[in-house]
Amino acid sequence: MAWNRKKDEETAVIFSIQHFCLQDGPGIRSLIFFKGCPLRCVWCQNPESWRMDPEPAFKAHLCMNCRTCIAACPGGVLLQPDRRKKDQCRRCFTCVHACPCGAQSRFGELHSTDSILKELRPEYPYFRDSGGGVTFSGGEATLSAAFAADIAERLKAEGVHLTLETCGQFSLDTETATDGDPLVQRLLMAMDLILYDIKLFDDETHQRYCGGSNQRIKANLAALARSGGQKSRPLVWPRLPIIPGITDTWDNLGSWADFLMDLGLKHITIVPYHRLGNAKRAWLGLAPGPEFTEPSPEALQAITRFLEQKGLNCYTPGEEEWRN
Amino acid sequence: MNSLYQKVSPAYSQAVAETECAADLRIPSARITRIKAALFAAPYSICLERPKLLARFQRSAAGRAARKEHPLVRRALALAFVLSQRTPRIYPDELIIGNMTSKRIAANYYPEGGSINILEDLFRLEKRTIPLKLTGKEKLDLALIGLTTCRDSMGARALLKPGRFGHFLDFFSAKRYFITEEAGIGHQVADYHGLVHRGLKWMDAWAANCLENCRLQNGKSLDEDQRAFYRAIRITIEGIRKMAANLARTAEKQAADPALADPRRQELLTAAAACRRVPYEPARTFLEGLQSCWLVHVALNQEDFEQGMSFGRLDQILWPLYCEDQAQGRLTPATAAEITASFQLKTCETMPIYSERIDQYFSGNGVAQGITVGGTDADGNDVTNALSGLILEAYAQIATREPALHVRVHPATPAWFLEKAVEVLQLGCGKPSFFGDTAVVPALENAGMTTTHARDYAVIGCVEMASQGRTYNSSDAALFNLPLCLELALNQGVCYGEKHFNNRLGAATPAVEQMRSFDDVAAAFRQQVEHAVAEMVKVIGWLEATYRIWRPTPINSMLTDGCLAQGRDVTWGGARYDLTSIQVTGLADTGDALYALRQLVFETRRYTLPELVRILKNDFRDHAVLQQELVHKFPKYGNGIPAVDAMTQLAADVFADAVRAHLNSRKGRYVPGIYSMTCHIGFGRRTGALPNGRRAGKRLSNGLSPADGADRQGPTAILRSAASLDSRKWANCHALNLKFDRRTVQGKSGARVLSSLLTSFFRQGGMQVQINVLDGAMLRAAKSDPKAYPGIVVRVAGYCAYFNDLQPAVQDEIIERTSHGMES
Numbered sequence A: 001m002a003w004n005r006k007k008d009e010e011t012a013v014i015f016s017i018q019h020f021c022l023q024d025g026p027g028i029r030s031l032i033f034f035k036g037c038p039l040r041c042v043w044c045q046n047p048e049s050w051r052m053d054p055e056p057a058f059k060a061h062l063c064m065n066c067r068t069c070i071a072a073c074p075g076g077v078l079l080q081p082d083r084r085k086k087d088q089c090r091r092c093f094t095c096v097h098a099c100p101c102g103a104q105s106r107f108g109e110l111h112s113t114d115s116i117l118k119e120l121r122p123e124y125p126y127f128r129d130s131g132g133g134v135t136f137s138g139g140e141a142t143l144s145a146a147f148a149a150d151i152a153e154r155l156k157a158e159g160v161h162l163t164l165e166t167c168g169q170f171s172l173d174t175e176t177a178t179d180g181d182p183l184v185q186r187l188l189m190a191m192d193l194i195l196y197d198i199k200l201f202d203d204e205t206h207q208r209y210c211g212g213s214n215q216r217i218k219a220n221l222a223a224l225a226r227s228g229g230q231k232s233r234p235l236v237w238p239r240l241p242i243i244p245g246i247t248d249t250w251d252n253l254g255s256w257a258d259f260l261m262d263l264g265l266k267h268i269t270i271v272p273y274h275r276l277g278n279a280k281r282a283w284l285g286l287a288p289g290p291e292f293t294e295p296s297p298e299a300l301q302a303i304t305r306f307l308e309q310k311g312l313n314c315y316t317p318g319e320e321e322w323r324n
Numbered sequence B: 001m002n003s004l005y006q007k008v009s010p011a012y013s014q015a016v017a018e019t020e021c022a023a024d025l026r027i028p029s030a031r032i033t034r035i036k037a038a039l040f041a042a043p044y045s046i047c048l049e050r051p052k053l054l055a056r057f058q059r060s061a062a063g064r065a066a067r068k069e070h071p072l073v074r075r076a077l078a079l080a081f082v083l084s085q086r087t088p089r090i091y092p093d094e095l096i097i098g099n100m101t102s103k104r105i106a107a108n109y110y111p112e113g114g115s116i117n118i119l120e121d122l123f124r125l126e127k128r129t130i131p132l133k134l135t136g137k138e139k140l141d142l143a144l145i146g147l148t149t150c151r152d153s154m155g156a157r158a159l160l161k162p163g164r165f166g167h168f169l170d171f172f173s174a175k176r177y178f179i180t181e182e183a184g185i186g187h188q189v190a191d192y193h194g195l196v197h198r199g200l201k202w203m204d205a206w207a208a209n210c211l212e213n214c215r216l217q218n219g220k221s222l223d224e225d226q227r228a229f230y231r232a233i234r235i236t237i238e239g240i241r242k243m244a245a246n247l248a249r250t251a252e253k254q255a256a257d258p259a260l261a262d263p264r265r266q267e268l269l270t271a272a273a274a275c276r277r278v279p280y281e282p283a284r285t286f287l288e289g290l291q292s293c294w295l296v297h298v299a300l301n302q303e304d305f306e307q308g309m310s311f312g313r314l315d316q317i318l319w320p321l322y323c324e325d326q327a328q329g330r331l332t333p334a335t336a337a338e339i340t341a342s343f344q345l346k347t348c349e350t351m352p353i354y355s356e357r358i359d360q361y362f363s364g365n366g367v368a369q370g371i372t373v374g375g376t377d378a379d380g381n382d383v384t385n386a387l388s389g390l391i392l393e394a395y396a397q398i399a400t401r402e403p404a405l406h407v408r409v410h411p412a413t414p415a416w417f418l419e420k421a422v423e424v425l426q427l428g429c430g431k432p433s434f435f436g437d438t439a440v441v442p443a444l445e446n447a448g449m450t451t452t453h454a455r456d457y458a459v460i461g462c463v464e465m466a467s468q469g470r471t472y473n474s475s476d477a478a479l480f481n482l483p484l485c486l487e488l489a490l491n492q493g494v495c496y497g498e499k500h501f502n503n504r505l506g507a508a509t510p511a512v513e514q515m516r517s518f519d520d521v522a523a524a525f526r527q528q529v530e531h532a533v534a535e536m537v538k539v540i541g542w543l544e545a546t547y548r549i550w551r552p553t554p555i556n557s558m559l560t561d562g563c564l565a566q567g568r569d570v571t572w573g574g575a576r577y578d579l580t581s582i583q584v585t586g587l588a589d590t591g592d593a594l595y596a597l598r599q600l601v602f603e604t605r606r607y608t609l610p611e612l613v614r615i616l617k618n619d620f621r622d623h624a625v626l627q628q629e630l631v632h633k634f635p636k637y638g639n640g641i642p643a644v645d646a647m648t649q650l651a652a653d654v655f656a657d658a659v660r661a662h663l664n665s666r667k668g669r670y671v672p673g674i675y676s677m678t679c680h681i682g683f684g685r686r687t688g689a690l691p692n693g694r695r696a697g698k699r700l701s702n703g704l705s706p707a708d709g710a711d712r713q714g715p716t717a718i719l720r721s722a723a724s725l726d727s728r729k730w731a732n733c734h735a736l737n738l739k740f741d742r743r744t745v746q747g748k749s750g751a752r753v754l755s756s757l758l759t760s761f762f763r764q765g766g767m768q769v770q771i772n773v774l775d776g777a778m779l780r781a782a783k784s785d786p787k788a789y790p791g792i793v794v795r796v797a798g799y800c801a802y803f804n805d806l807q808p809a810v811q812d813e814i815i816e817r818t819s820h821g822m823e824s
C-alpha cells in the first residue's frame, strides 16, 4: 500500500506546509499536511490528502488555455488541460512544470526532515511569542509514522510545541497504550496535544459515511484518554465536525458526549462544515461529493448548549482554552 | 531643552494607573456621540476665508506698507492679520474650541500651495468621488480667487521662469516623481512640550530680548535677516493671541445667553478662561494643555498647509498636567478621556483639496494629524503611562479618519499597553500603526541625530520621522517612481511608450545590446535613479528658494529648536535637524523585476536582454505564457526567501544611496522613506511592463508591501521578509501594510495573535507595520452602496481614509489584496 515505503525513514509525501494557522492548536502555528488517509469521509475538505502518493491536479480557474501542458505530456495522456487518461498517467509532472499559470499542479512532494525543518525554523519566533508551534495534519500523519516521529522528535528537541491532528485510525495496543506500532507510539508520545477527530458514534453509519469502522478509533481514544493528562503525556482533545443531517443529530452528539464523559474527557471542539472540499475534488478529477448547508450560528449555539448540559466544555476552533 | 520630561513619582503613576482600570474609557459619552454625529452630517466644503483675508490684507494700507518690509516680516504681518481677523466659531458640546476653517468640515484654500488644482473640478464639485458642497456664489469666488492668485503658488513662482517651464509641465504628467513640496511643506511635529509648559511667552521674551540687545543669545550681533526673523516671531505671536482672545470673547458671549443650560455655560466659561491664558502662558491643567496645542495647531494650519501637522508625544507632554489635575482631585480618567476625545474630534474638521486628477496620487482625504504614544525616555527606559492608554481609549470612542495614531514599541513596552493598542486595532480603523524603536532610533542616528534626540522621536503624519520639536523635515517632499528607472535603464533613458526616441526622459545609458552582465543592468539602473533624483533635487532647490522669500513659517520656527538661537526661520535653515525626504514607490516590484530579469537573461539564458526588452515594450502581448509564468512561478519578495528579498534590498539601496548623496539648499540632509500614498496607482498608469510579469499601466507595489498577489506564504512570511531588510538608511521610515479579514483577528484569541505578531516582528528588527482589520464582504457592499456604509475607516498607504472617499481603483485594491487568514 505505501508508496515508496522503503525510504520513509527519511522522506514522506507532504502536500503542503502552511504558516500562520490559527485554528489547529494554540497560538500561531505551521501545519504540515501529510498525504494519505485511511478514511474517506464524504464531507472531506482535503480530498488531496487521500492518496499516499503525489498526484497531478488541474485548477481550471487559473488556466489560460495555452495548451502548453498537452504538448509537454510525454505519453499523450493529457487530452485536454482538464482531461487526462488517469490510468496511463505516469505522474511525471512534466505538465505541471510546463504550465505557466499553476493550473496544472501537483499535490504532494517528497520532503526530507531537513527540508521541513529548514522551512519551519524561520517561524519559531512567531511560535514563541504566540505560544504556538507545529501541527501535524493531513491526511493522517500516523500513516507516515516513521518519518513523522523522526521530525517530531527533532522539533521537540528544539523546543517546539507539537500537536497531532488524527482521525484515530492507527494501530495501538489498546490495553496498555504502550506498544502496538512502536513508531506510532513514538509519534504520539512526542506530542503536547492530540486533536482527536470523532465523527459518528454508530459504527454502521460511520462505515457508510467515513469508509471504515470506528471500532479502533474509539478504542484508541479510550486508551489515550486513560493515559492522557499524566505527566509527559499529550493532552487529548476531541474534535467533532458538524455536518448538518449527519453528525449533528442529538443521538450522535449525545452518545459521543456520554462516551467522552465516561473517559474523563471534559472538552470538545465542534468544527462547523464549510464548502471548500468540492472545488478541490474537481481539481483532482473526482466526482463531486454531496453538498451540505453550512450550519447556522443558531444551530451551533444549540449544539453547544446541548453538549455543555452533558458536562462538556464546548469550543469552536481557535477559541479553545487549552488545559486538562 | 535637554531634560525632556518632568519627573513624576513612580508610586504616584502606579496609583493613577490602577484607578484607570475602574471604568471602560472606550465608551463614548453622549456628548462625544453628538459631536461625532454632527461631524458625520456635515458636508465637505472649501473654506475661502483665508484667501479672502489675505487679499483684503494686500489691498489694505497696512498690506501696501508691508510690501516694503523684509519678506519674513511681510509674511508675518499677513499671517497675523489672517489669524486675528478669522471669525471664531464654537460648535455645540465641544470642550476644546477653535475652528479649523469657517465651516464645520472644509479644506482651507492655500493660494501659495497647490489648492488651485481644484479649479479643474469646478463645474462638477458635487459629482466628484468626494463631493464638495459650495453655493453658487462661493463657486464664483473660488474661481475668482483661483484666477487672481494663480501665479502666487510656489510652483508657479519657482518654475514659471525661462528654462524651467518643462519642469512646470512635469507637475501635470508625474512620471518619474511627484514633487509634493510644491503644495506646502507642512509635516511638522512642533515643540508642543515647550509650548505647553513654557507658553509662547517664552519665545516672545526670547525674541524681544534679542531685538532689544540687537544680539543673538550667544552675543553675536543681529544682521538684517535675523532682526526681521525676531520681528516676525513677535508679530505672529500677537496674531495668535488675538485669535485666542476672539475665541474667548465668543465663548463668553455664548455663555451669557440666559437660555443656556448651566453645565454648558460652565464649560464655555472654562474654555474661555483657557483661551484667555494659553497658548501665551504655560498651561496649568490638562484641558489647558490640550487647548494650547489645539490653538497653535490651528495657527500652524493657517501658516503653512494642512498635511502632516502632528502633535508628537502627547502622552509625555501632558503627563505632568494630568497627574497634577488628578492629585488636586480636578480630573477623573473619564473626564480626561472625554476631553481627549473632544480634542481628537477637532482634527476631523479639516481635509485637503485635491482635484480628481491629483486624487489618483493621494486618494482618501487624509491629512494625517499624528499623535504618538509610548516609547522610551532619553536613556531608553520605558515611559508608557496611563495617559498613553487613555489617548488610545479616547480614540476608540470616536473611531474617525483623523487623527493618526502611532504606537512606539520597544523591548520593554508593557503588555497591557500593547493589548490596548491591539483592541483599538480590532475596531477596524487601521489605527494605531506601530513603530519599532529598535530599528527607528539607529536610522535617525544615521541621519545625524544624537541618541537622546533620536529616542525622542515622534511620527509626522503617517509614518515620517522627527525628533519632536527639533526637526524641520520636509518629510513628504516628493514621491519617486523606482520601477520607471528600470524601464529607462533598459531603453537608453527613453520611456517604452515614447514615439520620438530623442524625447529622452532619463540619462543616456547604454543600449541593452551592449549590456553583458547583470551588473551592467544594475549600473544603468543606478545611473537612471541618480539622474532622476538629481533632477528632483534641482526642482526642490528652486522651491526651497521660493519658500524662503514667499512662504517662510515663523510659527513653525519658534517651535523648532535651533531657530530662536540662530535667529533663522526654518525655511532659512534654522532647525537643529534639517531634512528633506523622498519616498520610493514600487520597491517590491523593482526588486522582483530585477530578480526575474537576472534569472531569465543571465542565469537560465532563456532570453537575450534585447529580446526581453522587446517583449516588455510590447507589454507581453505575444508572450502571455511568459507573463503568466513570471506571475505564478517566479519567487517574489514577501515570502521569506532571502535570495529574492536581497534584490529588494538592492533596489532600496540604490535609491537610498542616490537620495543620501544630496544636501538640500539649507545644508540639510536628504533621506529616503518607503511609502507611496496612492502614488503607486498614479505612477503605475505611467509605467510600462516589468520583468516580474506586471503589465503596463497596472498599479505598482505599495510602500514596503509585497507586489500585488506576490505574497503566498501569509503574514508571518511578509513580516520576516520585511524585518530581514537593512533599514538603517531609511530615516523617513516605511509603510508596511498587513490586511486581515475581521474574522481572523477578532476576540481575545485574535488580540493575542495580533500582539504576538507585533512582538515577534519588532523583536526581529521590524521598523513599522500597520494593520487593517476588514471584512471583504463589508467592503464590497460599501463599494456598491456607499451611502449605506458611512464611516468605514481603512488604512490606505500610510494614512487612514474613509473607504467611501477612495477612488474606485483604490477601493478595488483594498478589497482584492490578499486577505490573510482567508482560506486558499
Ligand code: SF4
Pocket (backbone or CB within 6 Å): A056, A072, A073, A074, A075, A076, A077, A078, A084, A088, A089, A090, A091, A092, A093, A094, A095, A096
Ligand atoms: S503527469 Fe506526466 S504523464 Fe501525467 S499528464 Fe502530466 S505530463 Fe502527462
Ligand code: SF4
Pocket (backbone or CB within 6 Å): A062, A063, A064, A065, A066, A067, A068, A069, A070, A081, A098, A099, A100, A101, A102, A103, A104
Ligand atoms: S499549460 Fe496550464 S494554462 Fe496552459 S492549457 Fe495547460 S493547464 Fe491551462
